[in-house]
Amino acid sequence: MSMNLFQTLLNRRRFLQASAAAGAAGAAATGLTGLAPVSEARAQTVRGETKVTKNICAQCPARCGIDVYTTDGKVHGIYGDTGNPIANGKLCPKGHLGSYFLYDPDRFKGPMRRTNPNKGRHEDPGFVPISWDEAFDTIAARLNDLRAKGESHRFAHFYGRGWGASDAGLYGDFGKLYGTPNSAIGHASMCAEGSKKAKHATDGNNSYNAHDLRKTNYMLIMGASFLEAFRPYNNMMQMWGEMRSKSPRTQVTCVDVRMNPTMAAADRALYIKPATDGAFALALAHVILTEGLWDRDFVGDFFNLNQRFQAGQRIRPGSFNEKWVHGLTEWWNEEVKDRTPEWAETITGIPARHIRQTAIEFGSTRPAIAIFERGPTGHTNGTYNGMAIHALNALVGSMFTEGGLFYQMGTPYGALPANADDFMDDYAKNGAWKSQPRIDMARTELWPMTAHMMQEAGPNHLKGDPYKMDTAMFFYTNPLWTAPDPKVWEEALKDVFVIDTSPFPGETAMYADLVLPESTYLERLQDSPTYPFEGWPMSALRVPAVDPIYDTKHFGDMLIEIGKRINGPTGDYYRIIDNVENVLRHRASGFAANPGDNGVTDFESWKEKGVWYRKPYHWRFIRGDFYEWDGQRYGILMTEDDVKAKLLKTPSGKFEFKSGYLEQYAEYINKELGIPTERVGLVQWVEPKHSGGNRDLYFVTPKTPMHAEGRGANIPHAAAIHQPVAGGRGTVYLEVNPNTARQRGIRNGDRVRVTSDLGSIEAECRFVASHRPDTIVLPFEFGHWAQGRWAKDRGPGHSGEITANVSDPVSGLASYYTGKVTLEKA
Structure with missing residues (x-):
């Protein structure tokens, strides 16, 4: 403490002592024994309810x-x-x-029509206000005309975040009543479809997992960004606090290509070469089996209990008694017996001793779970990488167990006021549209295993293969910025009648012929069944906090109003559906027979509570058998047929190390990945195919914790939070290992150029010594040429513009993380 500071404190103390003495003397002089009376305290004036x-x-x-x-x-x-x-x-x-x-000042204030026929980045759309009736009539006229000509398939819906029965849940009926295979094309193929497909191939559930994180004792996190972007993010942070403070403390090993918050907080951080996660997981499986650490209740055991798995040695078919798994013997003989930690070290770059130690920890701790997301799956071998990781959950018996992982139950919604099947005319049943493929070619011979291929829709239209779109409507998605190689979409949408429903002026909106702005989430009534969470069913409700402050509408109401204007019985159907509130009131009627744990039984109580949920999860694997909840406990022993119908929905009714689902597509997989047809079903190591040819650096573009549904770039407060973590005032930094930069004559803070086969972008270099030397990292947040005054032209260059449109042929997931680039000083 300095002498001046000490003197100041001493003088202040003496002043307070003197003040107290003077106050006491004054009170004695006046005969008072307490404090002097003061005026009555007054609360702040009430400004409103x-x-x-x-x-x-x-x-x-x-x-x-x-x-x-x-x-x-x-x-x-x-x-x-x-x-x-x-x-x-x-x-x-x-x-x-x-x-x-x-209160974003850049929000669209009402429906608008384009007056400038030219479309491009630097073209002013010339939007002019119109009424909602004019907007709906214009769209319906186009759709009715297409239907009359037998070309209704040329109308497409595209959507991103579908919330529930009141928006994306309306798409299916619209498509089959109007007559288009393109209602609707979702963005899952540009999100995380790979993890769903990996589980579909092994346990039969085409879904994300739910987790019992409170009870798990070991987590292997592979490319999942658990503390940055894993869902549900807020709850994941809560669970992290519980897992890391309980007894026994949950141990965490994180495997990733870069330093991130999860890596920093883990007990062990392992840096892996991009796209090699499957090799790492197979080596873990090898150790778990050779060390005898597998879960015998779930997996089974040798008939001769003295027999064991030994590296490099085959086991005799029929010598292992499989219980709830299928194909283990063949998997070991044809794949796993040679996948030693030493082999995996040559593929992944992770030392064999770390692989072995991780395997022993994971295999000897119960319960343990392995989770993954787009890190391992965002490559051409992504589904096989995911299958190898998920196989670890089967080996240690974590499927449907306490502290393990399972799948989400659905919400028991009531029926709508009308059944769409009763309103289908001859065209809907047998029209020419029935023979047309989707514009993205999902579920065709080009992409037979995929549910959505949004990234292909723009390029396919541009080529006119399989046909040209006439009209496209976008909800909660912005492919002119989010799609890989988005400049192709800029060309493609120049001759499409585009309807955009975003409240905000995004890139796709700048190409719109009609803007139908949706209300923000604080202004709309909307349901939202939970993403996979803890397994038991839950559905929340958005209740408008304020009436729409501008002339905006709920997307579901837009779709219903357009439907009312479609000729024939389609219009009759939507007049009965009427509006979103009517939809939700009917859906909520299902709660009467299934009251929520919080007392929700109908629409009004749902609005009051904001959420309906009903515990517990209905199924549990306990000591070798599956049981169903009987109302009091897990007391109903399930048959093998029950398990196959409700839980392990594979052809065998078991967890498959040799996938019957993949074997149905053997010729296709052989053609696309070069895997021999007799091996396609095996969980196995598949070499990735990196775009970028002989370029020397991997280019990774992760989301940050502040990535706010694509809107974060135009929120100054969000940008400010980014600054100390990921970038400066007007950019996010390109993160580069110092040795990698110095080899190229690049200093910390230099302007650099990143180049792929598609072109180049520029960014500001920042040294991050904890990243792999062969991997450069550009957080996915900025680089917009539209989206609002704060987002537009904020650096760096947009990563999508140098990301090739390459996808995993099995899942269809765009390979955002598999490109290779060069780096030089700008």
């Missing part, structure tokens, strides 16, 4: 329940809903950004 509304955050897919505070018609506070099981009264940092969305 504060209302708290239940809603659901839309900053990411987590779907956390929120309490929205509104006073005098103004939203001024957003907090986690204590009654919502995902939020538990908490929010992540971006959860508080809802008012920025609501």
